[in-house]
Amino acid sequence: MRVRELPLSAPYAEHFLEQGIRELYPPQAAAVDAGVCEGENVVAAIPTASGKTFIAELALLTANGPGLYVCPLRALAREKYETFAALPGVDVGISTGDFDATGEALAGNDVVVATSEKVDSAIRNGASWVDELACVVVDEVHLLGAERRGPTLEVTLATLRRRNPAVQVVALSATVDNPEAIADWLDAALVESDWRPVDLRTGVAVGGEVEFDDGTTVGIGDAHGKATTDGGEGGPNEVDGGGGGPNEVDGGGGGPNEVDGGGGGPNEVDGGGGGPNEVDDEDLDDTEIAAALVADTVADGGQCLAFVRSRTEAVTLAQRLADDGLAERMDIESVAADAGDEAADVDGTVTGRQLADCLRSGVAFHHAGLRSGHRAVVESAFRDREVACICATPTLAAGVNVPARRVVVRDQKRYAGSAMEWLPTLEVHQMCGRAGRPGLDPHGEAVLVGDDDTRETLVNRYVGGEPEAVESTLADPASLRTHVLSAIATGFAETEEEILGVFEGTFYAREAGAGGLADAVAVAVDDLVAAGMVRRETGGVEDYRLVATPVGETTSKQYVRPETGERIVSGLRTAAGMLNTTTLTVFEVICDTPDMQDTYLGNEERAEIYRFARSNAEQLTTAMHETDDFEEWLESVKTARILDEWIGGTTVEELVEAYRIGPGDLDSRVERAEWLLSAAEALAETVGVAVPAIPQARSRL
DNA sequence: GGCAGGGTACTATAGACAGCATGTC
DNA sequence: CTATAGTACCCTGCC
Numbered sequence: 120m121r122v123r124e125l126p127l128s129a130p131y132a133e134h135f136l137e138q139g140i141r142e143l144y145p146p147q148a149a150a151v152d153a154g155v156c157e158g159e160n161v162v163a164a165i166p167t168a169s170g171k172t173f174i175a176e177l178a179l180l181t182a183n184g185p186g187l188y189v190c191p192l193r194a195l196a197r198e199k200y201e202t203f204a205a206l207p208g209v210d211v212g213i214s215t216g217d218f219d220a221t222g223e224a225l226a227g228n229d230v231v232v233a234t235s236e237k238v239d240s241a242i243r244n245g246a247s248w249v250d251e252l253a254c255v256v257v258d259e260v261h262l263l264g265a266e267r268r269g270p271t272l273e274v275t276l277a278t279l280r281r282r283n284p285a286v287q288v289v290a291l292s293a294t295v296d297n298p299e300a301i302a303d304w305l306d307a308a309l310v311e312s313d314w315r316p317v318d319l320r321t322g323v324a325v326g327g328e329v330e331f332d333d334g335t336t337v338g339i340g341d342a343h344g345k346a347t348t349d350g351g352e353g354g355p356n357e358v359d360g361g362g363g364g365p366n367e368v369d370g371g372g373g374g375p376n377e378v379d380g381g382g383g384g385p386n387e388v389d390g391g392g393g394g395p396n397e398v399d400d401e402d403l404d405d406t407e408i409a410a411a412l413v414a415d416t417v418a419d420g421g422q423c424l425a426f427v428r429s430r431t432e433a434v435t436l437a438q439r440l441a442d443d444g445l446a447e448r449m450d451i452e453s454v455a456a457d458a459g460d461e462a463a464d465v466d467g468t469v470t471g472r473q474l475a476d477c478l479r480s481g482v483a484f485h486h487a488g489l490r491s492g493h494r495a496v497v498e499s500a501f502r503d504r505e506v507a508c509i510c511a512t513p514t515l516a517a518g519v520n521v522p523a524r525r526v527v528v529r530d531q532k533r534y535a536g537s538a539m540e541w542l543p544t545l546e547v548h549q550m551c552g553r554a555g556r557p558g559l560d561p562h563g564e565a566v567l568v569g570d571d572d573t574r575e576t577l578v579n580r581y582v583g584g585e586p587e588a589v590e591s592t593l594a595d596p597a598s599l600r601t602h603v604l605s606a607i608a609t610g611f612a613e614t615e616e617e618i619l620g621v622f623e624g625t626f627y628a629r630e631a632g633a634g635g636l637a638d639a640v641a642v643a644v645d646d647l648v649a650a651g652m653v654r655r656e657t658g659g660v661e662d663y664r665l666v667a668t669p670v671g672e673t674t675s676k677q678y679v680r681p682e683t684g685e686r687i688v689s690g691l692r693t694a695a696g697m698l699n700t701t702t703l704t705v706f707e708v709i710c711d712t713p714d715m716q717d718t719y720l721g722n723e724e725r726a727e728i729y730r731f732a733r734s735n736a737e738q739l740t741t742a743m744h745e746t747d748d749f750e751e752w753l754e755s756v757k758t759a760r761i762l763d764e765w766i767g768g769t770t771v772e773e774l775v776e777a778y779r780i781g782p783g784d785l786d787s788r789v790e791r792a793e794w795l796l797s798a799a800e801a802l803a804e805t806v807g808v809a810v811p812a813i814p815q816a817r818s819r820l
Numbered sequence: 821g822g823c824a825g826g827g828t829a830c831t832a833t834a835g836a837c838a839g840c841a842t843g844t845c
Numbered sequence: 846c847t848a849t850a851g852t853a854c855c856c857t858g859c860c
Contacts, residue, residue, distance in 0.1 A: 429849090
């Protein structure tokens, strides 16, 4: 199918042709056949980089009215905003917590790009534009299975559809085990495919060699074995009708079960029995294997991503690769010396300096402790081929697009609470899916590092294994309370019956029936009444209606969780009766809510924070002996102390040093504090308490 | 006695969304 | 619990 044949107006068709898109990828063609251009609901469960954006554009451009594009990350929202803004004659608006590109009212736009929380918030605050939508595209719908954020996605989508039954819904998902359930929920046609524009092979590295799922075996430390099964030298990047395009369809991921569960086939294509530099099989630890896997690809002119478990390990691996002189083996454009300077310019923290040093050696690391400036430098230097390898925690797999020739997953387990857990298959697949850069690499390679004991597990679980099914988490009491309050506060529901009606259209209800929630909703309502968020108003003879109290209304509008609203209100009341109310007081209140991210409290620090809490007890709203979770409260005190020092003028460098947090972590704490303080101010006004320390703290943040 | 090197016990561990006012045609 | 890197600390052995 060609772009010319699509029901697009001339300027759009021109635009795509200019971008080199002539022939549609098979999943795109399938989406068109399913009716994306005719207003039909479509769920596309296809790999990343197989052309999802184009499907979204088709839906939005052919829709009979304004469109909404919902995505999970602010960074992705920005990326999409730019993509859509490049379309001729399309007015695009963006709406995320931190970014507002146009300043115009969202109502005037042809397309709005927003995070799901922002859409939820817009609905709660009565924004009118949501009712005029003709089309909603939801990116990464499989996140509906995520705790906390999943429920807001499904409730938001259900509400949008309820208020506007005619709206077209196009949902884009990673490959999951039950895409048909999502399609069924949305009354949508399902397009399912594992076609990719660049072939991907996945392997497991044990000792000195890698066994790939296509049956080939490659020695590690060989200058990277050649010769795989596919011959497509022709031009994997050509989207042109002429070239190898269409017939690549079944050559590639075609059959989903091409993978042989039993491990490597008998047909080894070993690079010739141990190359000259072949690494010794024995006594290689995972890091050495990972480093060799990276070095091989780099020596061959390709770039790598290496995924590890923790932040420090990402940094350590990057430094090690830098010391090994990794980049010297690569004909990279130029080592990222400028990027190094840029990274150093962001701040003078240890993290920043380490990153700068790595970048000047053509290596980088990436994790959530980096500030967004750092991350942007790393991402763009990598895209410009100034960096040979990024060592990263799983953040990178879910974020903006940074494809590499080879992906090395060194660690497949993660510390969770008190034990090591295997990573979900879906997550590992997303890491692996970053392999293969269209136009630059003949194929992508993903390698999981293991040993004799784990080999079979890795093959079964990740190489040949199916990703998990998406399951709703709406039944979680905390999520339910939030959305029940929202339904009442917006006036969509006045009885428990009507609340169930709001949830009728959710993914959860499809699985369990809305009735499955009845008991849980009743509990949530009771909780909200007890918390002073909701009131039962006995209006009629026998019945009552549910009404949000002013506090409940403000809580919902401010988009904080009910528990947060409750904690803030009680904190404010206590503060009003205190002699010594300071900025520390209000920080303690907002940090002691579930909406503030807690800060790790090390053993060493505990005693020190305890002393701090004691000596400042008259400024804190919580008496030590009456905390239900002392440990958690101490963490809040630590966060509050950091914020208080921050507004007192302590620098990032000093705070990072003193409290062992990443610079990016500090940024995110500050950002949340701004938001929670404004919520606190609004709540203070609704309950009629004046706490001057709130505006003080706000202005100094 | 002093110090280097090695063994050992202990500590720590991924990620990231949201409010609102304001001015302008 | 199913792990492992980094580190503070102690012990040992050598000078």
